[in-house]
Amino acid sequence: xxxxxxxxxxxxxxxxxxxxxxxxxxxxxxxxxxxxxxxxxxxxxxxxxxxxxxxxxxxxxxxxxxxxxxxxxxxxxxxxxxxxxxxxxxxxxxxxxxxxxxxxxxxxxxxxxxxxxxxxxxxxxxxxxxxxxxxxxxxxxxxxxxxxxxxxxxxxxxxxxxxxxxxxxxxxxxxxxxxxxxxxxxxxxxxxxxxxxxxxxxxxxxxxxxxxxxxxxxxxxxxxxxxxxxxxxxxxxxxxxxxxxxxxxxxxxxxxxxxxxxxxxxxxxxxxxxxxxxxxxxxxxxxxxxxxxxxxxxxxx
Numbered sequence: 001x002x003x004x005x006x007x008x009x010x011x012x013x014x015x016x017x018x019x020x021x022x023x024x025x026x027x028x029x030x031x032x033x034x035x036x037x038x039x040x041x042x043x044x045x046x047x048x049x050x051x052x053x054x055x056x057x058x059x060x061x062x063x064x065x066x067x068x069x070x071x072x073x074x075x076x077x078x079x080x081x082x083x084x085x086x087x088x089x090x091x092x093x094x095x096x097x098x099x100x101x102x103x104x105x106x107x108x109x110x111x112x113x114x115x116x117x118x119x120x121x122x123x124x125x126x127x128x129x130x131x132x133x134x135x136x137x138x139x140x141x142x143x144x145x146x147x148x149x150x151x152x153x154x155x156x157x158x159x160x161x162x163x164x165x166x167x168x169x170x171x172x173x174x175x176x177x178x179x180x181x182x183x184x185x186x187x188x189x190x191x192x193x194x195x196x197x198x199x200x201x202x203x204x205x206x207x208x209x210x211x212x213x214x215x216x217x218x219x220x221x222x223x224x225x226x227x228x229x230x231x232x233x234x235x236x237x238x239x240x241x242x243x244x245x246x247x248x249x250x251x252x253x254x255x256x257x258x259x260x261x262x263x264x265x266x267x268x269x270x271x272x273x274x275x276x277x278x279x280x281x282x283x284x285x286x287x288x289x290x291x292x293x294x295x296x297x298x299x300x301x
Contacts, residue, residue, distance in 0.1 A: 001115055001139075002132045002203045009139060010035060010107045015210050015301040016181055021097040022058075023073055024090035025083040027177055031074055034103040036143065037110055040078075042071040051109030053102035058095060065096045111139065117147035123160035124149075131195040131202040133296070134164055137171065137188035144181055145173050164193035172274060179278035180293065180300040186274065187296030194245065194296075211298025213238075216287040218261045222254040231297075236260070239287055242295055243267055261285045267294075 017036035023045065026032045030040040034053070039045040046067050048054065055065040055073070065073075073096045077083060083090050098106065118124050118138065127135065138159070142149075149156055158166035167189045172182045184207075191206035200206070213235050214225045226233040240252045240260055248263040268283035271294050275281040281290065292298040 001111075001127070001135050004132050004203060004205050005135045005139065006108070006111065008205065008209050009111055009136070010104060012136060012140070012207075012209050012299055013107065013143065015299045016184075018087070019103055020087045021099075021103065022091055022094040023077045023096070024087035025077060025080075025085065027085040029081070029084045031078050033106075034098060035107045037106055039074070042067075042074045045074045046070050048098070048102070048106055052105035053098050053109070055096040056099060056102075058097050061097075061099060069096060114139065114142050114147045118142060118149075121149050121156065123156040129202070130159075130162070131164075131192040131200070132205045133188040133195060133207055134159075134167070134192035136205065136207070137167075137185045137192070140181060140185050140188070141171060141173060144175075144178055162196065164189045164196060168193075169274065172277065174277060176278050179275055179281075180290065182275060182278060183271070183281070183290050184293040184299055186271070187292075187294050190242075190246065190294075191296040194242075207296055207299070209299055210301070211292065213287075213289075213292050213297055215289075216256055217285060218256055218258070220256040238297070239264070239295070246295075264291070267291075 013035045019035055020033060023031050023033050023039065030038055031045070032038055039048065055070050057063045057065060073094050076093055077090050080093065119127060124138070152170070155167060155170040158170060168186045171185050171189060188207055195202060195206055208231050212230050214228070214230055216236060216239065220236055222234045222236050225235060232238065234254065236256050237252050237254045240250045243250055243263045246267065248267050250260045250263040264287060265283055265285045268281060268291060271281040272283050289298055289300045293300040
């Protein structure tokens with residue numbers, strides 16, 4: 001994988017997954033830790049130490065827990081049905097945790113292991129030649145659903161053809177709680193297509209991580225947010241440029257006018273169709289974090 005993807009993956013995942021040092025149950029009731037790392041067996045919980053991420057005692061943060069202690073913590077979390085989807089409630093119940101460095105090591109180790117599995121898929125064999133945004137999107141999908149893409153024929157075909165616009169249409173993960181991740185993945189593949197069309201450096205990410213753009217709507221101008229600490233001072237112009245590139249033409253005026261409003265709503269309406277299975281996508285003409293994410297500019301929190 002490109003070094004920038006390796007370096008930025010944890011920061012990319014943090015807004016969507018959060019970082020939890022102790023074991024907890026995810027929304028499916030599966031035991032998880034760190035940046036959404038599944039450890040749904042005592043053996044898997046103990047195995048984190050092989051990634052440089054041993055569980056330690058909360059009381060001293062130095063003493064490494066024994067296998068029996070890890071199993072006890074895991075069992076306490078797994079057997080409490082009230083903890084499902086509530087990471088905070090698992091805190092007082094657990095005696096062990098990962099250190100911050102352990103969480104980072106676990107994420108890096110899992111990412112490397114995932115890369116090896118992904119490379120076994122024929123359509124991903126030329127992975128090293130993909131734009132960085134496409135690599136990150138694939139890792140994002142695999143992080144959420146696993147690295148087996150046997151049931152994704154159209155998506156795999158799009159990747160093999162390096163047709164990133166087609167990948168946008170078929171990259172959505174099915175679970176309804178993954179709407180934010182799906183939006184940012186679509187944005188990443190759009191960035192990859194832009195990088196291909198403009199012969200940009202494939203080793204650099206087009207996505208800013210986590211990204212910081214203002215909420216825009218009818219009447220906004222570039223000047224409104226100048227000097228306010230956002231990624232750039234030309235956010236309206238950026239929306240206009242990329243919407244036009246994507247086939248939603250609007251003049252680059254730096255003012256969010258009626259033409260821009262119509263283009264934004266058209267884009268959002270099409271996103272709504274793509275995201276229908278995840279509860280839809282708001283077609284309200286407001287460029288907030290989800291629309292920025294689908295455009296490839298920010299990671300939605």
